Amino acid sequence: MELLRFATAGSVDDGKSTLIGRLLHDSKSIFEDQLEAVELSSERRGDGYVNLALLTDGLRAEREQGITIDVAYRYFATPRRKFIIADTPGHVQYTRNMVTGASTADLALVLVDARKGVLEQSRRHAFLATLLGIRHLVLCVNKMDLVDWSEEVFDSIAREFESFVARIDTAHEVEVTPIPVSALRGDNVVDPSPSLSWYAGPPLLEHLEKVDVHDHDPQQGRFPVQYVIRPMSDEHHDYRGYAGQVTGGTFRPGDDVVVLPSGQRTQLVAIDCLEGEIPEAFAPMSVTLRLADEIDVSRGDMIVPVGFEPEVTQELDAEVCWMIDKPLTAGSRYLIKHTTRTARASVIEVLHSHDVNTLEKYSAAGELGLNDIGRVRIKVSSPLAVDPYARNRITGSFILIDEGTNATAGAGLIRG
Amino acid sequence: MTLIDEAAKTTRPHRLTHLDALEAEAIFIMREVAAELERPVLLFSGGKDSIVLLRLAEKAFRPGKFPFPLLHVDTGHNFPEALEFRDRRVAELGERLIVASVQDDIDGGNVTEDKGPYASRNGLQTYTLLRALEEGGFNAAFGGARRDEEKARAKERVLSFRDDFGQWDPKNQRPELWSLYNGRIRKGESIRSFPISNWTEMDVWQYIAVEQLEVPSIYFAHHRKVFERQGMLLAVSDAVTMQDGEEPFEELVRYRTVGDMSCTGAVRSAATDIEAVITETAITRITERGATRADDRLSEASMEDRKREGYF
Numbered sequence: 121m122e123l124l125r126f127a128t129a130g131s132v133d134d135g136k137s138t139l140i141g142r143l144l145h146d147s148k149s150i151f152e153d154q155l156e157a158v159e160l161s162s163e164r165r166g167d168g169y170v171n172l173a174l175l176t177d178g179l180r181a182e183r184e185q186g187i188t189i190d191v192a193y194r195y196f197a198t199p200r201r202k203f204i205i206a207d208t209p210g211h212v213q214y215t216r217n218m219v220t221g222a223s224t225a226d227l228a229l230v231l232v233d234a235r236k237g238v239l240e241q242s243r244r245h246a247f248l249a250t251l252l253g254i255r256h257l258v259l260c261v262n263k264m265d266l267v268d269w270s271e272e273v274f275d276s277i278a279r280e281f282e283s284f285v286a287r288i289d290t291a292h293e294v295e296v297t298p299i300p301v302s303a304l305r306g307d308n309v310v311d312p313s314p315s316l317s318w319y320a321g322p323p324l325l326e327h328l329e330k331v332d333v334h335d336h337d338p339q340q341g342r343f344p345v346q347y348v349i350r351p352m353s354d355e356h357h358d359y360r361g362y363a364g365q366v367t368g369g370t371f372r373p374g375d376d377v378v379v380l381p382s383g384q385r386t387q388l389v390a391i392d393c394l395e396g397e398i399p400e401a402f403a404p405m406s407v408t409l410r411l412a413d414e415i416d417v418s419r420g421d422m423i424v425p426v427g428f429e430p431e432v433t434q435e436l437d438a439e440v441c442w443m444i445d446k447p448l449t450a451g452s453r454y455l456i457k458h459t460t461r462t463a464r465a466s467v468i469e470v471l472h473s474h475d476v477n478t479l480e481k482y483s484a485a486g487e488l489g490l491n492d493i494g495r496v497r498i499k500v501s502s503p504l505a506v507d508p509y510a511r512n513r514i515t516g517s518f519i520l521i522d523e524g525t526n527a528t529a530g531a532g533l534i535r536g
Numbered sequence: 537m538t539l540i541d542e543a544a545k546t547t548r549p550h551r552l553t554h555l556d557a558l559e560a561e562a563i564f565i566m567r568e569v570a571a572e573l574e575r576p577v578l579l580f581s582g583g584k585d586s587i588v589l590l591r592l593a594e595k596a597f598r599p600g601k602f603p604f605p606l607l608h609v610d611t612g613h614n615f616p617e618a619l620e621f622r623d624r625r626v627a628e629l630g631e632r633l634i635v636a637s638v639q640d641d642i643d644g645g646n647v648t649e650d651k652g653p654y655a656s657r658n659g660l661q662t663y664t665l666l667r668a669l670e671e672g673g674f675n676a677a678f679g680g681a682r683r684d685e686e687k688a689r690a691k692e693r694v695l696s697f698r699d700d701f702g703q704w705d706p707k708n709q710r711p712e713l714w715s716l717y718n719g720r721i722r723k724g725e726s727i728r729s730f731p732i733s734n735w736t737e738m739d740v741w742q743y744i745a746v747e748q749l750e751v752p753s754i755y756f757a758h759h760r761k762v763f764e765r766q767g768m769l770l771a772v773s774d775a776v777t778m779q780d781g782e783e784p785f786e787e788l789v790r791y792r793t794v795g796d797m798s799c800t801g802a803v804r805s806a807a808t809d810i811e812a813v814i815t816e817t818a819i820t821r822i823t824e825r826g827a828t829r830a831d832d833r834l835s836e837a838s839m840e841d842r843k844r845e846g847y848f
Contacts, residue, residue, distance in 0.1 A: 123554035347596075406563035519713055
């Protein structure tokens with residue numbers, strides 16, 4: 121069984137909670153006591169219906185205010201796949217939350233109301249998902265029952281959405297799969313609907329079970345060193361292993377490798393895990409590598425195959441999503457965490473920021489405020505081994521940390 | 537094909553099963569915390585989730601020793617089977633265990649024990665936990681909590697920041713992007729880390745099966761003297777006082793969670809091995825905590841409140 125992580129975006133009005141509730145319910149992932157608790161709370165609040173949003177709104181403040189303030193993670197499984205949903209709120213702090221939820225997702229589900237069509241927020245969700253490197257968008261056109269199951273309405277919404285996505289400036293291809301549903305009635309969510317006989321594609325759940333989201337996984341070997349294992353016990357006196365997670369490609373014993381940023385070359389001798397040596401390691405396995413030569417390798421270095429080196433640089437050109445109140449300005453200094461390396465960074469300039477609704481770029485008056493996204497040039501105190509984000513989402517991303525508060529201030533995606 | 541076989545099956549070359557992917561993520565998280573924080577500790581209770589954590593720690597750090605000791609907050613009302621298992625497992629691993637005792641804090645007058653039939657030491661654990669963390673100088677603690685367990689936990693971060701009183705501020709959490717965890721803290725502040733955040737109860741059991749991990753016997757069906765209280769089957773023990781009208785009877789039961797005897801309920805079950813437990817987990821219609829934890833039934837936000845105060 122494989123794992124699929126997807127992000128959902130949309131507001132309560134679009135029926136997002138109902139759709140998620142439907143997926144969980146029909147896959148038997150909602151438990152009776154949870155449903156009872158939700159029914160009880162709905163009644164107490166006077167909702168007049170079983171408010172499935174209460175399933176995910178776990179905090180007191182969320183239930184009191186009737187809003188979702190944070191990304192909620194939900195889990196369900198079918199016999200074919202296990203799913204992790206990052207459910208992101210539609211309104212409050214949408215950029216910060218959507219970017220967070222999308223950063224670990226391989227697919228995004230954008231929900232629109234068939235009566236309303238593609239709204240500003242649908243465009244915003246499509247833009248953010250695409251910016252975050254998601255290659256598979258599912259456009260769920262919901263409430264089809266309220267437009268008489270009209271094929272024309274569905275087609276026109278699908279065309280408008282697809283043409284918007286095509287205009288997004290991205291280095292990777294994006295596959296859009298439009299699916300008509302009625303979440304409330306359950307039409308075309310798990311089972312095909314007789315009301316949608318003109319629709320030839322699979323129901324939503326079947327698409328989620330079958331879509332291949334690893335078709336563009338990075339092929340070039342990348343191994344950020346996370347932790348050096350040196351037992352220094354009698355039994356393992358000379359053992360020196362470099363532990364980490366493979367973030368691209370495949371490693372095998374005998375591979376000629378180079379350690380970055382130092383550039384020293386050596387050979388991969390063995391790949392260890394608890395059970396013993398293994399013949400190969402591929403992403404996203406967590407393993408321990410042993411090298412032929414005793415060279416200086418520590419946390420923050422990256423082991424890559426000779427001939428497939430990423431760029432080693434102290435200057436980054438990146439899209440940055442800003443997540444704290446204090447704006448990012450030219451000259452401001454932060455800590456930067458890129459793979460397993462933390463260094464100092466200073467902002468050289470803010471080139472422009474994006475209007476996520478119109479896709480227009482405008483000059484940002486030299487700063488990025490909370491929830492802004494813009495293109496920024498950054499100087500780093502020590503060299504980083506980086507790939508463009510479009511090629512590798514791990515070696516192509518970083519966070520900026522405010523040194524005064526230790527807050528995670530921004531998320532960066534490195535341009536090619 | 538059994539559910540265990542299904543879980544362990546890879547469908548395509550160079551693809552991980554969901555269990556392998558979750559394992560790789562959890563190992564990564566453990567190594568990040570061990571690398572970035574000076575003095576971590578791992579909470580081990582003898583329960584199934586922390587048993588999984590120990591296996592993940594082996595995978596993360598062997599052939600080296602764990603770069604942290606283990607800590608158990610003993611309420612004094614733990615199941616003897618769990619304690620026996622705890623000590624045996626620690627000895628097998630050759631790692632160091634610190635036991636912080638709630639009884640000591642009661643005896644020393646640091647906390648006052650609730651009186652009455654519904655008294656539980658569960659809430660007192662927070663004091664003992666925070667004391668043990670402070671005494672050991674620990675600035676990071678691994679726990680086996682999962683987001684699928686409870687709705688407040690669904691909002692919890694993988695690396696969860698706590699202020700210098702050990703408190704959680706759910707409305708002001710650090711966003712977690714990609715696998716770039718921010719573990720930076722100032723002196724006195726700390727991090728709680730949950731490597732199996734993304735696992736479900738089913739994942740935990742499947743992993744225990746695939747890895748052939750031993751668990752305390754109370755997870756399997758056994759005959760036990762119990763009594764019924766508010767729809768829950770509580771074990772007859774020194775930890776609880778039965779009320780008028782509460783009658784003890786023998787029942788074939790097992791536990792889905794292993795916690796304090798005063799507030800952990802048993803479920804009726806005939807599952808005597810892991811395979812049967814997994815089958816039962818697959819068809820159960822009640823959540824793990826809903827079925828077995830009186831402490832979460834206190835109010836809609838009881839877990840959130842306890843977490844804010846420093847509970848796990």
